[in-house]
Amino acid sequence: MSDIPFGFGVPPEEPEEGDDGKKPGGSGDGSRGPAGPFGFGGANPFGGGAGGDNPFAAMFGSLNPNDLGAAFQQLGQMLSYEGGPVxxxxxxxxxxxxxAQGTPDGSKDVSVGPADRAKVQxxxxxxxxxxxxxxSMPSGAGSAVAWSRAEWVEATLPVWKELVDPVAERVGTAMGDVLPEEMQAMAGPLLGMMRxxxxxxxxxxxxxxxxxLAGEVVGSTDIGLPLGPAGKAALLPANVEAFGRGLSVPQDEVRLYLALREAAHxxxxxxxxxxxxxxxxxxxxYARGIKVDTAKLEDAVGHLDPSNPEALQDALQQGMFQPEDTPAQKAALARLETALALVEGWVDAVVHAAxxxxxxxxxxxxxxxxxxxASGGPAEQTFATLIGLELRPRRLRDASRLWAxxxxxxxxxxxxxxxxHPDMLPTAADLDDPDGFVHHEQLDFSELDKMLGEAAGGHVKDVRRDEDERGGTDEGKGEDEK
Known part of the structure; x- marks a missing residue:
């Protein structure tokens, strides 16, 4: 990971505590120093402090001088970004x-060959x-494709943007909010750097x-959301093979079962x-109701050091998102969990029948x-920590039983x-009692049919009674008799 800016992705080592029980950093005494809440390795990042009269020593004193040029280049690339929250x-x-580094079991990403492509199709x-x-739903795939892991990343990235940007936007806003109000007006460039x-x-x-996640997924719909382009059913041959390893099931059966799930989605x-x-x-x-743990963010920003950006990354890894305990947030979460369960439950029931x-x-x-x-893999858990949301159908079995x-x-x-129509779907309460929902639906439809029949029959009787009272129908009567 040496080509990742400043060693991103490598958990930072915990600094040792001094005699006063405070961790070194910032102004050198464990405090944020007179420069405000941003300890750049010295009391003043532009002179004095830990670096004396050398501002670069204050900012990058912990770096090997041989790496200083690369560090400046990487920092410039990072700070020159002016796009959205991600x-x-x-x-x-x-x-x-x-x-490209491969999975923990040593499996490397390779281009999909003609033989694997033909098997997937x-x-x-x-x-x-x-x-x-x-x-009763006809085929939804206009084409069948076999992806490498890198191709999965490229194909699904637009959808991940839709999922992640709303949460990341809240963090970007919160990073500015942690500054004291009197400093925000003077900290425009600094806020831009922070964003x-x-x-x-x-x-x-x-x-x-x-x-x-690309090393784990077997298709484009593993998490219950349509991650790939519309109408394009996809499998990842390398991951399909890895999934079937150790199951004592022929590889052709594994591939076909996973293809059924992809095609059903x-x-x-x-x-x-x-x-x-x-x-x-x-x-x-759900994302709109997430609040950022500003205390944790403020602590991370307060010790922000360009030579050690892993500290802020570590704060992200630990999770800074707390769902608000409000009726609206609970309803949003229930709506999402129910929708995911209904999708996955329907797929589970239909695929088993096929x-x-x-x-x-x-x-x-x-x-x-x-x-x-139900359990999710390491990547799903990482994503849950990152955006505060687990994209897992907790009630898959209940939903599958209901659909069956x-x-x-x-x-x-x-x-x-x-x-x-979404209003016709079962609710979270219906998943608690699938048989009750099915019985209730039967009653509703039978009663509706009965009511419609009675209404139609009553209408016929009324028409005939009116005709009898008038002495028959209008047919055959003269214009002046009608």
Whole structure:
């Protein structure tokens, strides 16, 4: 990671405490010094203090002189960023660097060859064929592709921007708010520098998380959200092989089962036009209710040191986000968790119905995927720390049971018909009692049919009674009799 600015990604070593119990840094006595809340390694970053009359010694005294030129260049690149709350160019570069390093088990990223590409396309074609018999939704994929890990990073980056930017924006605002009010008017350039560094820190963390996640995902819909381009079903052959390793299941069966899940997600997102906006709106609604732990941020900013930016990065790693305990925030979280559970539960139920008649290992693969989604991997946990949000369906089993019960009670068309409008979907309370929801739905529809029948019959009787009272219909009467 030496090519990452200032050693980003390497957890900082904890400095030893002095005799007074304070950790060294800032002005050298553990305080923030007269320069205000920004300890740049000396009391005054532009002269005096720990560096004497040499401002560069004050700012970069801990660096090896041989690395000073590279440090200045990297710092300049970091501070020259003037974009949004996340430096996405840096995020992409670091994600690709992380991918290039390989996974902890030694698996390297390689370009997808023709043989693997053909296997993926055939698996997705067969998956769509099997799904035709278990869902009323037609195929949602116009093409089938096989991605390397680096290609997954490139293809999904636009969607990650939508997910992360709202939370990162709150941090950028909070970084300015930690300054005392009387200093904010005088600290314009400094605030700009802080936002640039914040964008770089977020870019670093997100890049590392995406690079690690690229080593785990098997397709474009693993987290229950449509991360890739619309209508493009994708699998990552290297990760599919790694997923099946140690399961004692033929690799062809593993690939086909994962293709069924990818194809099922594609159908749902393609033919429920409001679903994507519903999910992303829930994420954004949750992000709006997140507050930043300003005490932790203030402490990190107060000891900000250009020669040791890992301190701020470490604060990001520890998590600075606290959901507000308000009815609106609780509702946003419940809405998001329920939506994710319903998506994953529907996919789970539909894929099992399609796979069980054909794949002997369908039950075992289903349980493996359920546990994987429920626990989340290291990358998902990193992302949860970073943006304060776990994109995991906590109630997948309840939702899957509900969809299966609806299939038994109302058939495939009746089950899939609930996706016609968000108000028709089960709620979080319905997941507590799936059988009650199914029974209630049956009653509602039967009562509605009865009411409509009675209304239609009553209308016919009323018409006939009116006709009898008038002495028959108007047919055959003269114009003056009508």
């Amino acid at each position: 430096n996405w160019d840096m995020a992409k570069d670091i994600a690709r660097q992380t991918v 055939e698996a997705l074609r067969l998956a769509d064929l099997w799904l035709d018999g278990v869902t 640039s560094m914040g964008g770089a820190m977020f870019g670093t963390q997100i890049g590392q998380a995406l690079g690690t 594609q159908r749902l997102f393609a033919h429920v036009p409001w679903l994507r906006a519903h999910l992303f709106g829930a994420v954004e609604g 796979a069980a008649p054909h794949l002997p290992s369908a039950g075992a693969l289903r349980e493996t995927l359920r546990r994987r989604r 019960s609806l299939t038994d009670a109302r058939g495939v068309d009746g089950r899939d018909g609930l996706w016609a």
